[in-house]
Amino acid sequence: MGRTLAEKVWERHVVRRAEGEPDLLYIDLHLIHEVTSPQAFDGLRLAGRKVRRPELTIATEDHNVPTVLGPISDPVSKTQVETLRKNAAEFGIRLHPMGDAGQGVVHIIGPQFGLTQPGMTIVCGDSHTSTHGAFGAIAFGIGTSEVEHVLATQTLPAYRPKTMAIEVSGELPTGVTAKDLILAIIAKIGTGGGQGYIVEYRGEAVRKLSMEGRMTVCNMSIEAGARAGMIAPDETTFAYLKGRPHAPEGEAWDQAVEYWKSLRTDDDAVFDKVVEIDASTLTPYVTWGTNPGQGLPLGDSVPSPETFSDPVARSAAERALEYMGLTAGTPLREIEVDTVFVGSCTNGRIEDLRSAAEILRGRTVKTRTLIVPGSMLVKLQAEQEGLHEVFKAAGAEWREAGCSMCLGMNPDTLKPGERSASTSNRNFEGRQGKGGRTHLVSPQVAAATAVTGRLTAPADL
Amino acid sequence: MDAFTTHTGTAVPLRRSNIDTDQIIPAVWLKQVSRTGFEKGLFSAWREDPTFVLNDPAYEGGSILVSGPDFGTGSSREHAVWALQQYGFRVVIAARFGDIFRNNSTKMGLLPVVLPGDKVEALQAAVEADPKLEVTVDLAGRQVRWAGEAVPFEIDDYTRWRLMEGLDDIGLTLRHSDEVAAYENGRQPWLPTTV
Numbered sequence: 001m002g003r004t005l006a007e008k009v010w011e012r013h014v015v016r017r018a019e020g021e022p023d024l025l026y027i028d029l030h031l032i033h034e035v036t037s038p039q040a041f042d043g044l045r046l047a048g049r050k051v052r053r054p055e056l057t058i059a060t061e062d063h064n065v066p067t068v069l070g071p072i073s074d075p076v077s078k079t080q081v082e083t084l085r086k087n088a089a090e091f092g093i094r095l096h097p098m099g100d101a102g103q104g105v106v107h108i109i110g111p112q113f114g115l116t117q118p119g120m121t122i123v124c125g126d127s128h129t130s131t132h133g134a135f136g137a138i139a140f141g142i143g144t145s146e147v148e149h150v151l152a153t154q155t156l157p158a159y160r161p162k163t164m165a166i167e168v169s170g171e172l173p174t175g176v177t178a179k180d181l182i183l184a185i186i187a188k189i190g191t192g193g194g195q196g197y198i199v200e201y202r203g204e205a206v207r208k209l210s211m212e213g214r215m216t217v218c219n220m221s222i223e224a225g226a227r228a229g230m231i232a233p234d235e236t237t238f239a240y241l242k243g244r245p246h247a248p249e250g251e252a253w254d255q256a257v258e259y260w261k262s263l264r265t266d267d268d269a270v271f272d273k274v275v276e277i278d279a280s281t282l283t284p285y286v287t288w289g290t291n292p293g294q295g296l297p298l299g300d301s302v303p304s305p306e307t308f309s310d311p312v313a314r315s316a317a318e319r320a321l322e323y324m325g326l327t328a329g330t331p332l333r334e335i336e337v338d339t340v341f342v343g344s345c346t347n348g349r350i351e352d353l354r355s356a357a358e359i360l361r362g363r364t365v366k367t368r369t370l371i372v373p374g375s376m377l378v379k380l381q382a383e384q385e386g387l388h389e390v391f392k393a394a395g396a397e398w399r400e401a402g403c404s405m406c407l408g409m410n411p412d413t414l415k416p417g418e419r420s421a422s423t424s425n426r427n428f429e430g431r432q433g434k435g436g437r438t439h440l441v442s443p444q445v446a447a448a449t450a451v452t453g454r455l456t457a458p459a460d461l
Numbered sequence: 462m463d464a465f466t467t468h469t470g471t472a473v474p475l476r477r478s479n480i481d482t483d484q485i486i487p488a489v490w491l492k493q494v495s496r497t498g499f500e501k502g503l504f505s506a507w508r509e510d511p512t513f514v515l516n517d518p519a520y521e522g523g524s525i526l527v528s529g530p531d532f533g534t535g536s537s538r539e540h541a542v543w544a545l546q547q548y549g550f551r552v553v554i555a556a557r558f559g560d561i562f563r564n565n566s567t568k569m570g571l572l573p574v575v576l577p578g579d580k581v582e583a584l585q586a587a588v589e590a591d592p593k594l595e596v597t598v599d600l601a602g603r604q605v606r607w608a609g610e611a612v613p614f615e616i617d618d619y620t621r622w623r624l625m626e627g628l629d630d631i632g633l634t635l636r637h638s639d640e641v642a643a644y645e646n647g648r649q650p651w652l653p654t655t656v
Contacts, residue, residue, distance in 0.1 A: 316479055
């Protein structure tokens with residue numbers, strides 16, 4: 001019987017397999033940031049252990065960093081960032097600190113350097129590590145104990161998750177993006193739908209996505225509960241990688257591509273579960289609640305909790321509406337927002353900024369609008385293309401690279417009761433600041449919303 | 462980590478679903494570089510509500526959290542596990558857990574127990590009727606027991622053994638360093654390094 005993409009990549013990385021034990025899996029790349037690593041380095045020091053392969057490890061500063069120029073003013077954030085610097089220096093790990101041309105959100109810099117390649121195993125103490133699966137890698141988030149384990153051994157003990165295919169047939173209509181697709185998938189299968197699975201996104205609509213779009217889809221696999229998300233590598237992947245600083249060159253490139261081409265699910269392979277979705281029926285999506293599965297097409301209205309037959313979903317909807325300050329039956333297009341955020345590891349790449357700029361060109365924003373490039377290189381590229389001038393002319397704020405308003409760890413936050421349209425990945429209670437209310441949207445919907453001050457699709461303008 | 466064989470204590474019913482780790486411990490608490498003091502951040506936003514279950518003196522000292530489905534979804538922050546443990550919880554019972562949270566728990570010796578949804582509800586109701594109800598979580602026997610009920614739960618043999626022995630995963634893996642080195646010799650030559 002044939003094998004799935006996930007099985008092929010997993011099998012290649014099994015260091016040791018023994019009856020009644022999890023597989024010991026080799027890790028090709030370990031990404032590190034300041035939040036989930038300090039206690040892991042402490043653990044190494046306490047046990048007198050070293051980092052086994054510092055040259056397979058890379059660090060950056062992203063969660064705590066302010067996105068305006070200048071030093072970190074919060075002393076606790078500053079200590080955390082300085083701790084990473086000390087640890088990186090002590091253990092010999094390459095770090096891209098604030099101010100460095102290579103600094104940025106950890107899941108943006110891996111791909112941009114060409115460190116993320118097909119067929120690899122990639123981990124990071126961050127659940128959005130699933131982003132890297134867009135290249136046909138097995139990439140997943142881990143906790144601090146596992147960060148310490150990978151630092152010390154370059155391996156992880158793990159049971160192979162089950163496999164799920166999400167078959168996306170048809171073509172995404174104009175104005176419907178990768179973000180809308182993944183929000184629709186999560187709404188369909190729920191926040192627990194992917195639990196215990198590695199998801200492979202397949203089908204015509206997925207093949208037609210750019211690498212940026214594929215990263216957006218894989219990024220939010222965790223929001224469907226999946227351990228990881230993957231897309232088989234193809235010419236789009238190879239074209240993206242070619243010439244990047246850490247991509248193979250010359251003969252090694254040819255060898256690599258030959259291998260990468262074998263990284264596809266065999267025709268006779270069987271998935272543990274298959275979910276089908278028709279891309280051609282999709283429209284822009286937006287979340288109305290406090291988990292990413294509580295999403296609907298923008299043309300719909302805030303749902304009534306009574307429409308949920310499952311009592312758990314019903315009480316979750318009741319609670320969500322209360323927290324979000326929404327009334328059932330209100331058309332989603334009538335919801336007014338205070339803030340628009342374009343950025344994050346979900347939608348902070350150059351293509352996202354281009355699509356937001358296209359909508360904001362020649363228009364003026366009505367709300368506070370933060371445009372935050374995912375990395376310093378994305379920022380540089382955007383400025384070379386003049387996108388920053390478009391944003392500034394529209395009245396938006398053009399910021400430095402970082403996680404920014406995706407999570408309430410740095411100065412970019414919502415105040416209690418404030419409402420955002422956000423291109424990030426989580427609409428949890430308080431995620432963007434205590435009491436803040438988040439509607440997840442695509443960069444295009446975010447930009448159109450900034451223009452009208454209400455949740456808006458570009459086609460409405 | 463401390464070994465876990467059997468734990469008997471009182472429980473706290475948490476009647477909510479989809480409890481992401483941002484609720485268990487909000488991001489502002491993650492800036493600490495130490496491993497201690499996270500109990501103050503546990504459910505810190507929800508604890509501001511005087512009617513929140515952890516503020517109910519009837520459940521004081523509870524060491525078994527009985528939650529609605531999808532507990533520990535979202536962010537990978539192990540701080541969520543530390544916060545629960547440092548607050549005094551030894552066990553979380555739910556119908557479904559986020560994968561990363563579940564993994565993190567077993568690395569730290571906080572036992573995540575999956576019971577069927579109706580059994581979780583029955584336990585929540587029993588605890589609400591009698592907050593001092595004694596609940597036993599028997600890892601050796603793979604069973605949760607209360608007031609004449611005995612409900613089995615599944616956990617793989619390896620994780621159970623590791624928890625019962627209180628073993629350090631890294632120490633276990635380091636025993637196989639030769640196999641790791643042998644694997645490394647066969648890695649594909651084009652794989653990248655970060656230098």
